[in-house]
Amino acid sequence: MDSGKPMTETQTPVQRRMDDSLKQMWVVFGVVIVLLACQRLLVSHVDHAALSTWSTIFVAIVVQSTPFLVGGVLLASVIATLLSERVVRRMVPANPALGVPVAGLAGIALPGCECASVPVASSLMSRGVAPAVALTFLLAAPAVNPVVLVSTAVAFPGRPEVVLARFVASLLTSVLVGWLWLRLGGKVPMLNARATHAHGAGATQRFLDNVRHDFVHAAGFLVLGAMLAAAVNTFVPRHVVDGVAGHVVLAVVTMAVFAFVVALCSEADAFVAASLTAFSDTAKLVFMVVGPAMDIKLASMEAGQFGRTFATRFVPLVLTVAVGSACAIGWWLL
């Protein structure tokens, strides 16, 4: 976020910057070592049911997402290092209006969680893919891949129409957002916080630099999202959520908000949707379509990757389109 700020630092001598950077490292290193040494003294003092439940869920979300994030970062770096702009251009249709549906369908091929798709989309953009096309891919990949569809089929046994509805509604969401972004997104300032290591270093070095850079950038926002999602999971009683299930409009809105704040991985959200038995099928579909497309963790990561101005426009757009298409498809198919 502040990568563009320290203009003055580039003018200071290299030597001094290295000293500063080493100083920071040693301070951090020292604090970590002291804390680790005091582990036994500190552990017993943190013992409260709600707090420990929060920390379990917080750690669980981070531990669950990190391997997927690293996988996505590796894939993104492969794209950034190996695929030249020319190759990517040849694979993606030149006309963005045509590229959007192609990107949506390409999402079927990448099983992964939504955290993986943020760095991948960012690296597609830096390879010259139109933002609208890359964003369509970002929305489609976690929502329509085979792993998610199979887990939905398992969560709703004997109800193939739910799987079909989810597939259609998610694909529709990503393609519609892509097309809308083509029309509306042109003026939105978008930073792509991605370092370009084009000169000097060899391919391996460039690859490793990319991986480290992308991971460190995205992971902080993942942690932030996980903290909030764990708080909602722990402190908002489920019966409050269940209480509004009877009301048609309120149920849909609640499920959309719930999907946004609990930030489950897309492979698991079908099971949670199925367990919310009080809600109508359309409301459950809203939960399953909104969740992979947009949640608090993704919004946080996208704000970090593409800038806050981008996020304040993109997040509401995706939420509106996702709720709309889920309601339409739910009304049609379920």
Added chain:
Amino acid sequence: MTRATQGVLLTLVGAVLIRITIDDTYLRYVNTWMRWPILVCGVVLVLLSVSDLVTSSRGPHDGSDEEPDGEPGEEPHRAPRTAWLLFLPPLVIFFVSPPALGAFLAERATEAPAPSSEQLDSMLAPLPEEDPVEISVTEFFVRAVYDQGVSLPERRVSLVGFVSLDDDGHWYVTRLGINCCAADATVTRVVVTGADAPPRDQWVRVTGTWVDGSGTEKGTTPAVDAEDVETVPAPRYEYE
């Protein structure tokens, strides 16, 4: 955050991920199949910071590390301030050492979803001949609801789970189930009658018989009439 600090951070996160897979702590947070992804991820993160150490110690003055490459004025090796948050999970794992979810969540979680037809087939096979027969809380629940309890009468069963309570003064032998991670936990529980409640969150083995007709309707909870309740240590993997 400087590049060197990022190195410390990546090593710390990677080392913690490796450690929680080796000492089985990861089972408190995620499903068993996450073992290899987490381990590989931890190794990748450690290797990443080691490789950085090697390249920067090999040639700190060749310019490739510290020269701002890319756009002028940009310093690509500085990470945003949010990156500091990444120190939090390893520190929480060490100092809070969060336990597996227990009664606090079970008393407010949603009920487990209906099992798939394959799970049903394997769960509804005839009970083995042992006495008492040890089955999972989920299986007991499923046999009551989906099999109308036909396999349960006249059989002594033993169920292992932790103790949770409700507002009406009942206590339950309880298990939580997770699909991916603890954030999607759902609860399965069986009312225990005929015995006093052990302390909340205590792991117990309840031996007894099915209360005739309990839990056969969807939305109701089956009950077991306990003849013996013994405390047991928590299993290695606490979710079902």
